[in-house]
Amino acid sequence: MGELPLDINIQEPRWDQSTFLGRARHFFTVTDPRNLLLSGAQLEASRNIVQNYRAGVVTPGLTEDQLWRAKYVYDSAFHPDTGEKVVLIGRMSAQVPMNMTITGCMLTFYRKTPTVVFWQWVNQSFNAVVNYSNRSGDAPITVGQLGTAYVSATTGAVATALGLKSLTKHLPPLVGRFVPFAAVAAANCINIPLMRQRELQVGIPVTDEEGQRLGHSVAAAKQGIFQVVISRICMAIPAMAIPPVIMDTLEKKDFLKVGHTHLSHPGRGDGWEQK
Incomplete structure (x- = not known):
């Protein structure tokens, strides 16, 4: 096999992003x-492969599959603009396990006020780490903006959760299960615009089909942020809106009901329960 050519465009995703399958694989x-x-050594090796290739140096024996693997490993751990290594829980590869854990806990511990406050705080803290770790190089987030967004989103999520929790005390249990979803939706409506307020002020870059920048657009920023808010809320539906319906249905079935058998000891007045 000859040396790998230098015309592979690793600046773009490997698969065609105009198709659903291509976007899904990416x-x-x-x-x-x-x-x-x-x-850490594996991450550094992937970074060296990518940076060398971009500089016109091909690692000896490197195949195209290995190049693409290195590219995605590099993208998963290093910020694309600053080049710094992203904290572990802020990486895109941590999204699935972290969100599954936090979402599961919010849906499980929604009855008591302390656990509601704690898990809403954990969720917004995680969101703040992710937002900071994946901040834009064109519109960097300042510490003040990050702090304002974090405090506002956490306050909004907790207030929404506790307010709805108090309103649903006399409603069917199913309604109470949707409180975490409503709190997360409210937090997204607060957090995302605050985190990207600089884009609302100065706009986002607008490019032509060749990628050449034409200028900045505030209107495009508003449209993009609105779409992000809606998509974040819709993304939470499968994990936070569907399971409550399923669990409410299952809990009404016999195999999930807890049986109580009261047994009395012969010849004694006291008894004990078996659960």
Whole structure:
């Protein structure tokens, strides 16, 4: 085999993003949780391969599949603009395990006020780490903006959760199960615009078909942020709106009901319960 050519465009995703299958393969690769298990040496090796290739130097014996693997490993751990290594839980590869854990806890511990407050705080803290770790190089987030967004989103989520929790005390249990979803939706409506307020002020870059920048657009920023808010809320529906319906149905079935058998000891007045 000859040396790998230098005309492979690793600046763009490997698969055609104009098709659903291409986008799915790209994002499944980006969010692959197995990348969290890679050592620091493996991450550095992938970074060297990518940076050398971009500089016109091909690692001896490198194949195209290995190049693309290195590219996605590099993208999973290093910020695309600053080049710094992203904290573990802020990486895209941590999204699935972290969100599954936090969402599961919010849906499970929604009855008591302390656990509601704690898990809403954990969720918004995680969101703040992710937002900071994946901040834009064109519109960087300042510490003040990050703090304002974090405090506002956490306050909004907790207030929404506790307010709805108090309103649903006398309603069917199913309604109470939707409180975490409503709190997350409210937090997204607060958090995302605050985190990207600079884009609302100065706009986002607008490019032509060749990628040449034409200027900045505030209108495009508003449209993009609105779409992000809606998509974040819709993304939470499968994990936070569907399971409550399923669990409410299952809990009404006999095999999930807890049986209580009261047994009395012969010749004694006291008894004990078997659960």
